[in-house]
Amino acid sequence: MRQDILDFLIHHKDEFVSGQQISDQLGISRTAVWKHIRALKQRGYVIESYTKKGYCLREAPELLSEKAILDGLQTKFVGRPVVYRERVDSTNNVAKKLADQGAPEGTIIVAEEQTGGRGRINRTFLSPYAKGVWFSLILRPDISPMEVAKMTLLAAVAVARSIRRHGLADCGIKWPNDILVQGRKMVGILTELNGSAEKVNYIIMGIGVNTDIMADDLPEDLKSIVTSFAREGIRVSRLALLETLLAEIERLYDTVCRQGFSQVLAEWRSLSCMLGQEVTVSSVNRTFSGMARDIDENGNLLVDTAAGTEVVMAGDIHVR
Ligand code: BTN
DSSP: OHHHHHHHHHHTTTSOBOHHHHHHHHTOOHHHHHHHHHHHHHTTOEEEEETTTEEEEEEOOOOOOHHHHHHHOOOSSTTOSEEEEEEESOHHHHHHHHHHTTOOTTOEEEEEEESSOBOGGGOBOOBOTTSEEEEEEEEOOOSOGGGHHHHHHHHHHHHHHHHHHTTOTTOEEETTTEEEETTEEEEEEEEEEEEOSSOEEEEEEEEEEESSOOGGGSOGGGTTTBOOTTTTTOOOOHHHHHHHHHHHHHHHHHHHHHHOSHHHHHHHHHHBSOTTSEEEEEOSSOEEEEEEEEEOTTSOEEEEETTEEEEESSOEEEEO
16 A cells, blocks of 8 residues: 555655545545655655645655666676565575575675664664665685684775765774764674684675664664764765675675785775774673774784783774
8 A cells, every 4th residue: 555655646746645635546544644654754755745735755765676786786796686675674684594595696685674683792783764775795705714704894894995985085994894984883794604614605794884864763872873974964875885885895805815805904904993092892701991003814903901912803892
């Protein structure tokens, strides 16, 4: 029914149609019309509504359909084929199922909305309808499982470069893979591994970039720590951003397959916003402070403390 209402509004785009007209045309109550319109507005449709005039569709969100993505794709294999879903629990979950069934390297699973978006350390990741780019890639690199953490750094570099190219030149990477703008988080990256101690079967590289999230979309505790292109005053095409992201990932992934991770590590260092800063590290069983000096060849963070250098493999970092 919601699609019928949308089709009706699209047919009458930029014209006012009354609730009564819609309800007569589709055989539903005016209250039901109003409820569907409210849901469409939450999904990013700009619909003007006045008691006497009715409803007028002004703008529809740009959706990430399979065709739209493939039409603009500049890559050889990253982002092909496209598996598009309007709503999923988590694109990483769908990606895992497809990878287990043998989906080829490069497959992308992209959704308008995730109802159970997942973050690191079992956290949830907010992914409202058409307000960000939420996707997962299936990769099958010929690397040792020990090197998988560096695939996360690869993703962070690709995302930071893409965000810069779309107008936010001051974004930086916080170890290992948060992308911050003005100290607030804009991106989440979750890399998951399937394999044994000796061999990687596949990696799921899950990335979420906030494009249109506004303060109203965020729970109170996230308002001061999460940002988006829109909150930074930049209007970005989600399609164009996705195409840049996939091209940047492919470029770095190609380099890693040919030459290893040294270039990724060098680019990560130059895009980092925390090296040289005082940090507090919280890991599973302890918390300590020091100066984040560098990352080592495995991508671990090196923190200089009064007692010597700590090698951090996992943990939450707070920049002081
Ligand atoms: C984090 O910030 O802790 C990581 C968040 C990762 C979110 C992305 S969105 C696409 C993919 N699907 C998920 O469920 N998570 C990742």
